[in-house]
Amino acid sequence: xxxxxxxxxxxxxxxxxxxxxxxxxVFEMWRAGRYDAVYAMFGEQMHKGLSLEKxxxxxxxxxxxxxxxxxxxAQTLKNGQYVVVTIPFDxxxxxxxxxxxxxxxxxxxxxxxxxxKSSSAKWEAPAYCDPALFxxxxxxxxxxxxxxxxxxxxPKGEGPFPAVVLVHGSGPNDRDESIEGTKIFKDxxxxxxxxxxxxxxxxxxxxxxxxxxxxxATFTMNEETVDDAVRMAAFLxxxxxxxxxxxxxxxxxxxxxxxxxxxxxxxxxxxxxxxAGNVRPLEDLILEQIEYxxxxxxxxxxxxxxxxxxxxxRQVQEIKDFKPGQKVPSLLPVPxxxxxxxxxxxxxxxxxxxxMPMLILQGERDYQVTMQDFxxxxxxxxxxxxxxxxxxxNLNHLFIAGEGKSTPAEYASGHVQQAVVEDITRWIQxxxxxx
Numbered sequence: 066x067x068x069x070x071x072x073x074x075x076x077x078x079x080x081x082x083x084x085x086x087x088x089x090x091v092f093e094m095w096r097a098g099r100y101d102a103v104y105a106m107f108g109e110q111m112h113k114g115l116s117l118e119k120x121x122x123x124x125x126x127x128x129x130x131x132x133x134x135x136x137x138x139a140q141t142l143k144n145g146q147y148v149v150v151t152i153p154f155d156x157x158x159x160x161x162x163x164x165x166x167x168x169x170x171x172x173x174x175x176x177x178x179x180x181x182k183s184s185s186a187k188w189e190a191p192a193y194c195d196p197a198l199f200x201x202x203x204x205x206x207x208x209x210x211x212x213x214x215x216x217x218x219x220p221k222g223e224g225p226f227p228a229v230v231l232v233h234g235s236g237p238n239d240r241d242e243s244i245e246g247t248k249i250f251k252d253x254x255x256x257x258x259x260x261x262x263x264x265x266x267x268x269x270x271x272x273x274x275x276x277x278x279x280x281x282a283t284f285t286m287n288e289e290t291v292d293d294a295v296r297m298a299a300f301l302x303x304x305x306x307x308x309x310x311x312x313x314x315x316x317x318x319x320x321x322x323x324x325x326x327x328x329x330x331x332x333x334x335x336x337x338x339x340x341a342g343n344v345r346p347l348e349d350l351i352l353e354q355i356e357y358x359x360x361x362x363x364x365x366x367x368x369x370x371x372x373x374x375x376x377x378x379r380q381v382q383e384i385k386d387f388k389p390g391q392k393v394p395s396l397l398p399v400p401x402x403x404x405x406x407x408x409x410x411x412x413x414x415x416x417x418x419x420x421m422p423m424l425i426l427q428g429e430r431d432y433q434v435t436m437q438d439f440x441x442x443x444x445x446x447x448x449x450x451x452x453x454x455x456x457x458x459n460l461n462h463l464f465i466a467g468e469g470k471s472t473p474a475e476y477a478s479g480h481v482q483q484a485v486v487e488d489i490t491r492w493i494q495x496x497x498x499x500x
Contacts, residue, residue, distance in 0.1 A: 085139045088150040088165045091173070095163070096133050100124060108172035127178055131157015132237055132272060135245045137477065147174060188248050190255050191480040193487075197221075199258035206267060206300050211274070213293065215267030216240055218258035219306050227311035227493055228263035229338070230297040232290060232327065234318030237272035242317065246478040249463050253315065256486035262493060263307055265297055284399075285406040286323055294320070294327045298334060310498045311335045315489070316342055318434060318462065325415040336422040336496060338489060341434045341462050344413045344441035348384040348397055350434065352377050357432045361472060413445035422451040424492045426485060428460030430471040455488055 094103050100121045107115070137153040151164040166175030190196060201218045220226050231250045233242050241248035254264040270293060294314060302309040313336045316324035321342020328337050343350055355377065380396035387394070387404045397404065416423060423446065427439040439456055446452040457464070461471040465479035 084148040084150050084167050085141060087167065087171065088139060088152060088163075091165060092135075092152050092154075092163050095124060098124075103173075106173050107176075108168055108170070108174045111173060111175070123178075127156055127161070129275075130159045131155075132239060132243070134243055135477065136160070137246065138474075149175075151179065188246075188251065191252055191483070193259070193483040194252075194255035195259045196255065199255070201254075201258075206265075206297060211270050211293070213267050213270060213273055214240065215265055215297070216254070217263065217265050217304075218254045219263045220258055220261045224263075224306040225308040226261060226263045226306060227313070227335075228265065228301050228307045229257065229313045229315050229489075229493075230294055230301065231264060231266040232294045232314055232316040232320030232323070233269055234320055235289075236269075237275060238269050239272055240266045240268045242266075244463060245476045247463055247465065247476060247480070249317070249465075249481050252481040253486065253489075256481065256483070257490060260486070260490045262490060263301075265301055267293070267297060269293070283402050285403050286319070287326070287406070290320060290323045291326050291330060294323070295331045298327075298331050302333075308498065309333075311493070311496075313338060313493060315340060318342065321434075322412055325412045325419060328419050328421055329415060332419075332421070334421055335498075336424070336493075337416070337419075338424045338426070338492075339442070340426050340464065340485075341428060341431055342412065342425075342438070342442075343434045344411065344438045344445075346385070346407065346410075348381045351396060352381050353435070354433055358473075361470065413442050416442075417445050417449075420451075422496055423449075423453070424489065425452065425454045426464070426488070427454075427456045428462060428464055429456050429458050430460060430467060431462040432471050433462040453492060457482065457484065460485070 091103055091106065101117065104112075104117045104120055133154055133156055135152060135154050140151045140153075142149045146169045148167045149164060150167070151162045153160070153162050155161070162177075162179035164175075164177040164179050165173055168174040199218050199220045201216055203214065203216050206213050206215050231242070231253060233250070240250065242250040250266045254266050257264050269289070271289065294316075298312050298314065301307045301312050312334060314324055314327050314334055315338040316322070316327070317340040319342075321339035322344075324337045324339050324342060328334055377396070380394045383394040384397055384404060385408075387401070387408070389401065389405065391401075393399065393401055393404060425439065425442045425446070427434070427436065429436055436456065439454070443454055447454070459466045459468065460482055461467055461475055463476060463479070464481045464485045465475060466482050467475050467479075
């Protein structure tokens, strides 16, 4: 759910006091498809030279290149009465800059998409990985309309090896779960395969088939997440290098939220590993995250947030009370079936009905899925001898280390902490082979 919240907050909060913060807000509005809201911030000359429809067409053409990810910090240049701010980002494999020119009235006097330097070369294997110890093979899983590209990393030496399937958070994620400058699934794959565990990571169908994957009336998290995770585990069982009785699922964020559903659908799994998976409903997390991010801005933003509280809470209640035939509340713009499917869903309760081993991991600095959710997992599963819990004092939602309050800026760089990789490895190696 990372992408959902990071997109919603700037749209709701209103303009921030600095040009850099205002540019970040506009970028997130643009990324969320709020072209009308961005267009309303244009100055008079911009309106004369560019129609809303043309601006929409240009934006959609750029976005068609692939997932939009910020790749670095904003750069600012002052030019007389104007302030020019550029945010580097990738659209798929295309590196660009989102450049806004602000006039003295805080209106947008210019908007450009400039060529940029790709961030793809910036990722380097963490020190705890040794590429000499494993092989990576790109492959295609499935032969139907939803076949997906993936990468299987397999330890060198004699198998068969235990294996994990990595299941993403929300949004059209690539196989590495790239978030701005981080690639946490690639970190996990290289780290675990350096320690004798095979890893399958894959691109989500919403990433590969964005046009055909437009949410339909029957679209739910099953189509978004669960179906393909189950298919990936089945694929691993066909590989001679993989121990079919020791296949696990690692779900991050929304993937962790859906992990119990995946386990119920595939009882052959040897276990589930939940990384920052929420127990509480999405609408509760959205409200909590908006309030948290508002608190980081101080004074003006806190007052603006206070003014939104009544609307936000009303939206949350409308989501909870949603019934067939009603209009979907704008706070969570998904198909009706998506909301109805999640009503009453409690992942911790469902996990309690499963017999397979589980490992629940949580960063204590995570503001997207908090220690409150970790406590709910513990309350539901704490008496189970085959369920383990670990929290990490200094880690955020991406299991990257930091200090103080976590902020979205932390997502620009970093690697999954080595301790997380080692804890997962020890837990998997400690379990007996399932039948």
